[in-house]
Amino acid sequence: MTIDMAAYERDHPTWCPGCGDFGVLKALQKALANLRIAPYETVLVSGIGCSGKITTYFGGYGLHTTHGRTLPAATGIKMANRALTVIAAGGDGDGYGIGVGHLIHACRRNIDVTYIVMDNGVYGNTKGQTAPTSPLGFASSSTPYGSIDVPIAPLALAVASGATYVAQAVSSQVDLLAGLVEGGIKHPGFSLINVFSPCVTYDKARTYRWWKDHIRLAEDIGHDPHDFTQAVALLNREDLQPVGLIFQKDSPPLFERLPQFPVSPLVSLPPIAEDPYRVFSRYFEPYPAYTQ
Amino acid sequence: MTDFTWMFLAHTGEGVDSAGEIMVRSVSRLGYGVVTFREFPSVIKGGMTSYEVRITDQPKHGHRKHLDLVIAGAQEFLSHYTSRIGQGTRVMVDDASAMASAPLSALAATVRGKTHRNAVALGISAFLLGIPLDLMTDEVRRQFRDKGESVVESNLRGLEAGYQWASEVGEAMIHLPPLGQSAPVLSGNEAMAVGALMANCRLFFGYPITPASDILEWLARELPAVGGAVVQAEDEIAALMMVIGAQYAGVRAMTATSGPGLSLMTESLGYAAMTETPAVIVDTQRPGPSAGMPTKHEQGDLAHMIYAGHGDFGRIVLAPIDPGTALLDMPTAFNLAERYQCPVIVASDQDLALSRRTLRDLDFEGVSVDRKIQSNPDDVYARYWRTEGREPGPRILPGTPMKTPFVTSGDEHDTRGGIDVEDPEIRAQMQRSRWEKLDSVYTAVEPFFRWGQGCDHVYFSVGSSVLPLLEWWLALPPEEQDNSSVIALHLLSPFPTQSLQGLKEAGEIIVVEQNYSGQVAGLLAQHLGIGDKIKGFRKYDGMPITVEDLWVIKGKWGT
Structure with missing residues (x-):
């Protein structure tokens, strides 16, 4: 079987023409093809929203979950079959709104899953309401007088939660993004890749052009992604949005922290015991009868 | 016939559970069956914890309301159990001013090394129940062995002090001769x-x-x-x-x-x-x-x-x-x-x-692990295909080599998993197939358990409420048993309507359950249309039904 980008294609996306998510899909397909991972060895877990439809346009196995629950589902899959490449993908509403609790704990847990967030700052699929990364004052149908909440800072949140691989790109930077996804897949542990993925329909302010003017490649400004303090400082800069690898550190992934966790995928293990009574009696022998 | 309920109650954190565990193991090793109940507050230290053990040589699994022996760490704890203390209950309180006192603290204080009231209470209990001291010594040793030899030794001295004291002040209440059998608990x-x-x-x-x-x-x-x-x-x-x-x-x-x-x-x-x-x-x-x-x-x-x-x-x-x-x-x-x-x-x-x-007479014969997974899909594999009996076909797992791996979605989909379904026919067909696959569940599992054949009075229950009910029913006079039966609903959903048609012939159905609104009774009325035959016994005070609870309301049922 030839593994190329075409092997990872399926239906033609129904996203709006120009949608940032096209670039994300392309970068993901490119990364997997570059890594020579067969589509059947990959599971893409998505959530709800425009971004959630990515599974149906992707040639690997897909699990299209409920809103915000990509990471728990991906965790279960990876634990059951560690041989699979497990990617989670969703929008900012999915990952930073309804599912933000799972993000924090996935960072702490360091499960070997690559999480790509298509951050467009609006709820596109429900017609453009304010989202967790919408800027303060953002006017939309749900906040006609302007958003009253400051936008979430997902990467700073992830770094503070113990994330071991944190990166960022604009969806139009397909090669940069594909490289970051490859890095995330190879990284032994959890990786979060935030992608500015413009909504061409509901956000006329933060366009591809706008992002181009506001981003800086981290390495171009001398950033050391292995330095926690530098990463926090970079993420706090108000004058620019960094792209590239922001932070990476070595920390034992979940499977190394779990006691005696099998090296072979659990799904391939033989049954715990053929004889159910033997399983039972291993733990619950009758108490020894008392004799005088 | 032995049927004795022992209870020890003290402050939470005083080793009440350890004492209960030692009692359970001791009487189990003598061959008696046990039913335990722990009552504990939603606090970790302080408050009161009780551990009761029903000790019986009969196949009884419910709780009794009546307590035979209560050893209490403080007088005020007893107020919670007033209704369970009756004629024949022996109450011993660690309080010299109490009517019947047991000097747990005083005896514990005389022992060299640190011991607790639970060890002394066990010693007293061993004597009063006729449990051999060497057996309980073994069990105390086992319970505390991980805490070191000095803890074991001081607890044993507490046990002996309690046993000695009890043997000097009175007679044993019962004797538990070894039955030469044992079973797991x-x-x-x-x-x-x-x-x-x-x-x-x-x-x-x-x-x-x-x-x-x-x-x-x-x-x-x-x-x-x-x-x-x-x-x-x-x-x-x-x-x-x-x-x-x-x-x-x-x-x-x-x-x-x-x-x-x-x-x-x-x-x-x-x-x-x-x-x-x-x-x-x-x-x-x-x-x-x-x-x-x-x-x-x-x-x-x-x-x-x-x-x-x-x-x-x-x-x-x-x-x-x-x-x-x-x-x-x-x-x-x-x-x-x-x-x-x-x-x-x-x-x-x-x-x-x-x-x-x-647990006696466990039958592991029917236990099996039945997987339903397919590893060689062809190109026309449809994730939601059905077998002839409308049951789901075997699944394909991710990682299985396949030309076109499929998507699994919570959105409505067709049989191949494709989403963006707008076609009313596909929607209707998928809804039907998800419901109809469950039609045969009642044949795949025992839908209910039944005791007795009579149908003048059918006592119907669910979960642990069945245990006191069954025990109560087994104690009915033979003629009352003959015209009645007990049914425990095992398959709550999908409701086994086909299997329970016989209930329509029943004279009266008494549903015993532990909620206010009668959720089980509601199921029977809904699925079998027999609401007019249903009477209910419902308890919702936070405590399990006891065998005596059922005797009290017997008159109301007219049995």
Whole structure:
């Protein structure tokens, strides 16, 4: 079987023409093809929203979950079959709104899953309401007088939660993004890749052009992604949005922290015991009868 | 005939559970059956904890209201048990001013080294129950051996001091000659945990909650050694979603929770149903709504288990009645989840979960691990194909080489998993197939358990409420037994309407359940149209039904 980008294609996306998510899909397909991972060895877990439809346009196995629950589902899959490449993908509403609790704990847990967030700052699929990364004052149908909440800072949140691989790109930077996804897949542990993925329909302010003017490649400004303090400082800069690898550190992934966790995928293990009574009696022998 | 209920109560944190455990092991080794009950507050230190052990040589599994011997650490604790102390109850209080005192503290103080009142109380109990001192010595040694020799020795001195004192001041109340037999003693939680291993469950995801946490804790301890793991999830939403992820990838996984957790899991329950992914969930009921009474007993989630979730979908709900059925229901639940590709909820309750009971005559014959997985799909494989009996065809697991791997979605889909369904016919066909696959569940599991053949009076119950009911019924005069029967509903959902047609012939149906609104009675009325024949006994005070509770209302039923 030839593994190329075409092997990872399926239906033609129904996203709006120009949608940032096209670039994300392309970068993901490119990364997997570059890594020579067969589509059947990959599971893409998505959530709800425009971004959630990515599974149906992707040639690997897909699990299209409920809103915000990509990471728990991906965790279960990876634990059951560690041989699979497990990617989670969703929008900012999915990952930073309804599912933000799972993000924090996935960072702490360091499960070997690559999480790509298509951050467009609006709820596109429900017609453009304010989202967790919408800027303060953002006017939309749900906040006609302007958003009253400051936008979430997902990467700073992830770094503070113990994330071991944190990166960022604009969806139009397909090669940069594909490289970051490859890095995330190879990284032994959890990786979060935030992608500015413009909504061409509901956000006329933060366009591809706008992002181009506001981003800086981290390495171009001398950033050391292995330095926690530098990463926090970079993420706090108000004058620019960094792209590239922001932070990476070595920390034992979940499977190394779990006691005696099998090296072979659990799904391939033989049954715990053929004889159910033997399983039972291993733990619950009758108490020894008392004799005088 | 031996039937004796012993209770020790003291401050929470005073070793009440250790004392109970030693009593359980001692009398079990003599060959007697036990039924235990622990009452504990929702605080960790302080407050009162009681441990009672019903000791019997009969096959009795319910709780008795009547207490035979109560050893209490303080007079004020007794007020909680006034209604359970009657003629023949021997009460001993660690209070010199009490009518019947037992100088637990004073005796403990005379012992060299640090001992506690629980050891002294056990010594007194050993004498009063005629338990050989050397047997209880063994068990005290075993209980405390991990704490070092000096702890063992001082506890043994406390035990001996209590035994000595009791033998000087009075006679034994009963004698427990060795019966030369023994059987394991398990709580429902322990049974479900080991039952999961028998089912080849390798992953458990859960969030701590009373009274289900024992299952999480037991498996957290034991799963690593058999090539599995427990992950404590951030909440119950995540826990069930992790289970679904693991099951989707082909590994048997489960979670266990109580009502508040099941509320959070409701979203994922629907997802498992829509994606037709196997999932096993234990719901250990406690009184609700909201936090309710975390450490107490009720059967108030039955309707929740049967109906929870938005949209119109089916699921399987099994209700074991004791640790033995709970044990065997776990492999059954996993097999059903896989065979029917749907969520399976095992309905437990606080009494079933926490009370320990002697298990005799367990039959492991029918236990098996039945997988339903296909590894060589052809190009026309459709994820939601059905066999001739309308049952789901075997699943393909991710990782299986396939030209076009498929998508599994919570959105409506066609038989191949394709989403963006707008066609009314496809929607209707998928809805039908998800419901119709469950039509044969009642043939795949025992839909109910029945004792007796009479149908003038049918006593109908569910879960641990069956145990006092059955015991009460077995004690009825033979002519009353002849014209009546006891039925325990095992398959709560899908409701086994076909199997229970006989109930339409019953004269009177007395539904015994532990909730206010009559959730089981409601099922019978709804599915069998026999509402006019139903009378109910309902208890909802947080305590399990006792055998005596049923005698009290016997007159009302006119039996």
